[in-house]
Amino acid sequence: MNKKERIISGKTALGIELGSTRIKGVLIDLQGNVLGVGIHDWENSLIDNIWTYSLEEIHTGIQNCYASLKKAVQDTYGVTLQTVGSIGISAMMHGYMALDRDGNQLAPFQTWRNTNTQKAADELTELFDFNIPLRWTAAHLYQRILDGEEHTARLDYVSTLSAYIHRKLTGKRVIGIGDAAGMFPIDSDTCDYDATMLEKFNKLLEPYGFSWKAEEIFPKVLVAGEDAGALTPEGAAFLDVSGELKAGIPLCPPEGDAGTGMTATNSVAPRTGNVSAGTSTFAMIVLEKKLGRVYREIDMVTTPAGFPCAMSHANNGTSDLNAWVGLFGEFAELMGIKAAPGELFEKLYTESLKGDPICGGLLAYGYYSGENITMLNEGRLAFLRTPESRFSLANFMRVHLYTSLGAVKLGLDILMEDEKVKVERIMGHGGFFKTRGVGQRYLAAAVNAPVTVMDTASEGGAWGIALLAAYLIDRKPGEKLEEYLENRIFTGLSGETVMPDAKDTAGFQIFMERYKTGLSVEKAAIEAMNW
Template identity: 45%
Template sequence: MYDKDLFLEKVKENNIYLGIELGSTRIKAIAIDNRAKIISNGIYEWKSKFENGYWTYDFDLLTKGLQSSFKNLKENIFKEYGYKISNFKAIGISAMMHGLLAFDKNMNLLTPFRTWRNTNTDKASLFLSELYEYNIPHRWSFAHFYEAILNKENFVKDVDYICTLSSYIHYLLTGKKVVGIGDASGIFPVDDSLNYNKDFLKKTNDLDEIKNLGIKLQDILPKVMVAGECAGKLTEKGAKLLDIDGDLKASINFCPPEGDAGTGMIATNTIRENTGNISIGTSIFSMIVLDHQLEKYYKEIDLVTTPDGKPVAMVHCNNGTADFDGWLNIFKEFALDLKIDFSEKGGIYSYLFNKALEAVDDECGFTIFNYLSGEPINKVLDGLPMIIRDKSNTPSLSKFILANLYSIMASIRIGQDILTEKENIQIKQMYAHGGVFKTKKVMQKIVASALNTNVSIYKSASEGGCWGMACLAMYMDKKDDYKSLDDFLEKFLFANQSKYTELADDKIIKSFDKFLNDYKKYLPIQRFADDNRI
């Protein structure tokens, strides 16, 4: 627990920063001091739903979740320190990237929020990628919007503004229609001008479908900003929206809102050239900061940026741990029904994760596709969870758990191979974050072996992007003291941070490669099921 007297000192100095992140399964608010030490946090659980052909969230939960996470933070601070917090030095908002929020001129939502999990934008993605000769993934905001135009959806004629979730929440609190460059790069391509690509904008605006709407694309997108800039102040209306108790003061500075990929790069200290990180949650993605542009474009590789605008090669897969979480809940339910106590084994999750390593010396016998949603990187647009079992292999719990963990890594490895084999990008070290790493060593060792590289985890990684967003708010305040964002991370945030590293294991490499070969062999079955589902 943070020291109470030190907390009161930070309050008096106004040296507390707030980060809020709207993730796929929870909304989290975190307060840190001016040394990036965590004071307290607040959490609100939520989840997406599949409705009318789209992955979405109840729109009223955006406000409720925002307010509830902040209220939970306030309550925790009062419980721990006996103080009702009402002010912060700076605030930052982060959220899951991509997807589509479309509004009319009065900022009324025109169609339910379409999240990054939606892959029903194939026509737009293919056409725009060929038009620009630049990969436009299915989940990007403009791909969603252009697909709606091609489908002649009624709402498109009234669109005055499209944005991501982080930029919308930022607008609610500040009144500013802006977005951080990392999140912007998942709306529409950006370039080294630190803005939307002008050549691509011109090609877009010359399309008949855009002309017929009477718009210029750049006029309906949020303004691009970079880390360190001030992106507005908390309005009186925004303060009342965030803090339903009415204690929060207005006029607090905001940094540019960012996507969860950008805040993950901050939390893992990977914004320098030739550094990389991997994030595993509902989705899974790896990020490699480039020191040069790729030789060609690949449909499997996104080109996005760091929060300060450096080019990044991103391998994004829609399906991370969500399907496996369902299986874990079944095992947990079974254990609870039998009143089995796993406390001596570190809890049931720790038991199951460690159980997986017992099967490394054997063949898994299972090939698992964890596709709760589509996986465009493997040419699967909708997806269907699927388990294939080798009938000649004796099944076991350890083999089943290991196959599930391998399944999480299979698609990301397929994309990563493009960078290593076709672009000769050598990945010597990766930094990881995500809840799946809470069981020490197991998933870290599997990731290292699947990617054949060293994988390190910083102590701060467990707090993830929310902590990273609070640190970006702090960087805006301290920018003049450092040469760059890299400098701020190296000399300040991570100067004394501990980390632990796992190396690739030869036995797991061999075991995973066998799983991956079977995975690739059976992909046509997954594609057939995807194309022919009843």
């Protein structure tokens, strides 16, 4: 059966991921091969000190993404896309989507980037003896209650973005366990919200007299492979505004971008790990046992199958780096040179390889927003150098690539050095690794371990959620997710492994010492720059 026949017969899976700067749809066959890609670019907005996307942006964005994919399939295969074998929805983890009984939005959608929940996160962490990061849904919910926001009395549904879209498509109030682990702590033994912590949370809220309990307004937790509903006629019309998409297509549990990143890099079994580097940067290490104590720098989440996983999540990744590349693009245009964005990134990233292992003594912070790992609730963009610094284009690019890994490296050090977590392989994916041999080399230096980037890495989480959708309909009886990925998807895929270079590793360590010392400058900038 050729690709066209697979599309016509529905021997396919569709994954759509709503990322921070791009909504991406990937259509695959049941062997994981990419058949078509659709893209819609977008950006979050800072409105009334809240990082958000409007419902209109969310709705039109996913519709435009699907239309882009549909056009790509039509142009490539001469086929009008009317059905697929299964669908999966993924989105940025964490955040706060609040709806009333009629499905109306009650408050602005708050993304993972918001750090306006310090009091709530601190109180819940102490109550649970479990780290509740500022961006988790539980922290957002409790902060809204502490702030006396009227809408909290009328809550009927609180979820992440992926679970919200999934409900629009299926009518089901469900969520994948990986994304659920960004809402509220998960008990990996029961694969559900932790019952003891739920009881404590509900008791904490008793004085407010709400008519709801947390488990009643949270979506139901599902693991990979479980039935999560099917596309309703209303859902089909919502996704494909042309009306040509047929209802009845099964959907896998909606997941967060961390879970899809693990899936896309075959990092769902203990002793495996991955680093997703883009607008935000996070490292996921699947554990064999629980950590020795609570760390505010480390999230405890799960894989899509329910294995416990330690997560070092940095709110800030490549946003500032991308802005600098855009500035260089403006300069090129001013000089009469037309350079495509992809070419700019490739040339500038590659130029960084000529830089010093210690970046010529330069220092940078790409803190567009607050950073939980370094305990800063606001962000300021900073580039620093001394008169003795070796200020060159190569060193400038190298320091901005290094600093994209800076905060996440602090969390990884806790896992590797303090907790002695064992990892047999680290996989990299995301835009940071798109230029071959650059970001991968710097990550290898940061973790002082081999780093592999698959040829599919640029497809990212949209490919990962498509694989979870394929697993829903094509797994063998009793076949575990890690077995399915290892034996049925990744056996035929190729990738490149980079070993750490001793000079790079030593240079990155020096950079990190300066990064930690220089945080006092970042703090001062936050205090001083209030305009």
